[in-house]
Amino acid sequence: MTWYLVVFLLFALGVAVFAAQNGQTVDVRLLMWRMNTTLAVVVLGAAFAGAVITASIGAVAQLRLRWRLLRAENELRTLRQAVAHAGVPGATSPEEAAGGRTLRTEVPPPPAGEEPPLGTGSPER
Numbered sequence: 001m002t003w004y005l006v007v008f009l010l011f012a013l014g015v016a017v018f019a020a021q022n023g024q025t026v027d028v029r030l031l032m033w034r035m036n037t038t039l040a041v042v043v044l045g046a047a048f049a050g051a052v053i054t055a056s057i058g059a060v061a062q063l064r065l066r067w068r069l070l071r072a073e074n075e076l077r078t079l080r081q082a083v084a085h086a087g088v089p090g091a092t093s094p095e096e097a098a099g100g101r102t103l104r105t106e107v108p109p110p111p112a113g114e115e116p117p118l119g120t121g122s123p124e125r
Protein backbone atom coordinates (compact mmCIF):
# COMPACT_ATOMS: atom_id res chain seq x y z
CA MET A 1 0.00 0.00 0.00
CA THR A 2 2.82 2.43 0.78
CA TRP A 3 4.37 1.86 -2.66
CA TYR A 4 1.18 3.07 -4.31
CA LEU A 5 1.26 6.21 -2.17
CA VAL A 6 4.92 6.89 -3.01
CA VAL A 7 4.30 6.39 -6.75
CA PHE A 8 1.20 8.61 -6.62
CA LEU A 9 3.06 11.39 -4.79
CA LEU A 10 5.95 11.25 -7.30
CA PHE A 11 3.45 11.43 -10.16
CA ALA A 12 1.64 14.38 -8.53
CA LEU A 13 4.96 16.16 -8.06
CA GLY A 14 5.80 15.59 -11.73
CA VAL A 15 2.43 17.00 -12.80
CA ALA A 16 2.94 20.08 -10.61
CA VAL A 17 6.42 20.70 -12.07
CA PHE A 18 5.06 20.21 -15.59
CA ALA A 19 2.22 22.69 -15.00
CA ALA A 20 4.61 25.26 -13.50
CA GLN A 21 7.03 25.04 -16.43
CA ASN A 22 4.35 25.13 -19.15
CA GLY A 23 2.25 28.09 -18.04
CA GLN A 24 2.23 30.00 -21.32
CA THR A 25 -1.15 30.49 -22.91
CA VAL A 26 -2.09 28.92 -26.21
CA ASP A 27 -5.04 29.35 -28.54
CA VAL A 28 -6.93 26.07 -29.09
CA ARG A 29 -9.46 25.73 -31.92
CA LEU A 30 -11.67 22.70 -32.49
CA LEU A 31 -14.35 22.86 -35.19
CA MET A 32 -16.31 26.01 -34.26
CA TRP A 33 -15.03 26.34 -30.68
CA ARG A 34 -12.14 28.55 -29.75
CA MET A 35 -10.47 28.61 -26.36
CA ASN A 36 -7.48 30.33 -24.80
CA THR A 37 -5.81 28.24 -22.06
CA THR A 38 -2.39 27.19 -20.78
CA LEU A 39 -0.27 24.61 -22.55
CA ALA A 40 -0.24 22.40 -19.44
CA VAL A 41 -4.06 22.18 -19.44
CA VAL A 42 -4.09 21.23 -23.13
CA VAL A 43 -1.46 18.48 -22.73
CA LEU A 44 -2.96 17.07 -19.51
CA GLY A 45 -6.46 17.16 -21.05
CA ALA A 46 -5.25 15.26 -24.11
CA ALA A 47 -3.50 12.68 -21.89
CA PHE A 48 -6.66 12.27 -19.80
CA ALA A 49 -8.82 11.83 -22.91
CA GLY A 50 -6.40 9.18 -24.21
CA ALA A 51 -6.50 7.34 -20.89
CA VAL A 52 -10.32 7.35 -20.87
CA ILE A 53 -10.49 6.02 -24.44
CA THR A 54 -7.93 3.30 -23.70
CA ALA A 55 -9.73 2.25 -20.50
CA SER A 56 -13.05 2.11 -22.37
CA ILE A 57 -11.62 -0.17 -25.05
CA GLY A 58 -10.08 -2.39 -22.37
CA ALA A 59 -13.37 -2.57 -20.48
CA VAL A 60 -15.23 -3.69 -23.60
CA ALA A 61 -12.64 -6.43 -24.22
CA GLN A 62 -12.88 -7.52 -20.55
CA LEU A 63 -16.69 -7.75 -20.76
CA ARG A 64 -16.49 -9.84 -23.92
CA LEU A 65 -14.08 -12.24 -22.25
CA ARG A 66 -16.31 -12.46 -19.16
CA TRP A 67 -19.37 -13.26 -21.30
CA ARG A 68 -17.38 -15.89 -23.18
CA LEU A 69 -16.31 -17.47 -19.88
CA LEU A 70 -19.89 -17.52 -18.58
CA ARG A 71 -21.12 -19.20 -21.77
CA ALA A 72 -18.35 -21.81 -21.51
CA GLU A 73 -19.18 -22.48 -17.84
CA ASN A 74 -22.87 -22.90 -18.68
CA GLU A 75 -22.01 -25.28 -21.52
CA LEU A 76 -19.72 -27.26 -19.21
CA ARG A 77 -22.47 -27.51 -16.57
CA THR A 78 -24.95 -28.71 -19.20
CA LEU A 79 -22.52 -31.31 -20.56
CA ARG A 80 -21.72 -32.61 -17.06
CA GLN A 81 -25.42 -33.00 -16.35
CA ALA A 82 -25.94 -34.83 -19.65
CA VAL A 83 -23.04 -37.18 -18.90
CA ALA A 84 -24.29 -37.76 -15.35
CA HIS A 85 -27.81 -38.55 -16.54
CA ALA A 86 -26.70 -40.80 -19.39
CA GLY A 87 -27.65 -44.39 -18.77
CA VAL A 88 -29.11 -43.81 -15.28
CA PRO A 89 -32.90 -44.13 -15.45
CA GLY A 90 -34.82 -41.89 -13.05
CA ALA A 91 -31.83 -39.73 -12.06
CA THR A 92 -32.91 -36.15 -11.39
CA SER A 93 -29.52 -34.64 -10.59
CA PRO A 94 -25.87 -35.30 -11.46
CA GLU A 95 -25.16 -36.27 -7.85
CA GLU A 96 -28.01 -38.79 -7.86
CA ALA A 97 -26.81 -40.20 -11.17
CA ALA A 98 -23.30 -40.52 -9.73
CA GLY A 99 -24.62 -42.46 -6.75
CA GLY A 100 -24.08 -39.63 -4.26
CA ARG A 101 -20.43 -39.18 -5.23
CA THR A 102 -19.15 -35.77 -6.20
CA LEU A 103 -18.24 -35.38 -9.84
CA ARG A 104 -14.60 -34.99 -10.84
CA THR A 105 -13.81 -31.50 -12.05
CA GLU A 106 -10.11 -31.70 -12.85
CA VAL A 107 -8.74 -32.97 -16.14
CA PRO A 108 -6.40 -35.95 -15.79
CA PRO A 109 -2.97 -35.64 -17.42
CA PRO A 110 -2.72 -37.16 -20.90
CA PRO A 111 -0.93 -40.48 -21.35
CA ALA A 112 2.74 -40.22 -22.31
CA GLY A 113 3.24 -39.21 -25.94
CA GLU A 114 -0.32 -37.93 -26.51
CA GLU A 115 -1.48 -34.36 -26.96
CA PRO A 116 -3.53 -32.92 -24.08
CA PRO A 117 -7.18 -31.96 -24.66
CA LEU A 118 -7.79 -28.50 -26.12
CA GLY A 119 -7.41 -25.74 -23.54
CA THR A 120 -5.47 -27.72 -20.92
CA GLY A 121 -1.96 -26.61 -21.89
CA SER A 122 0.75 -28.11 -24.00
CA PRO A 123 2.80 -31.20 -23.27
CA GLU A 124 6.28 -30.78 -21.87
CA ARG A 125 8.95 -31.05 -24.52
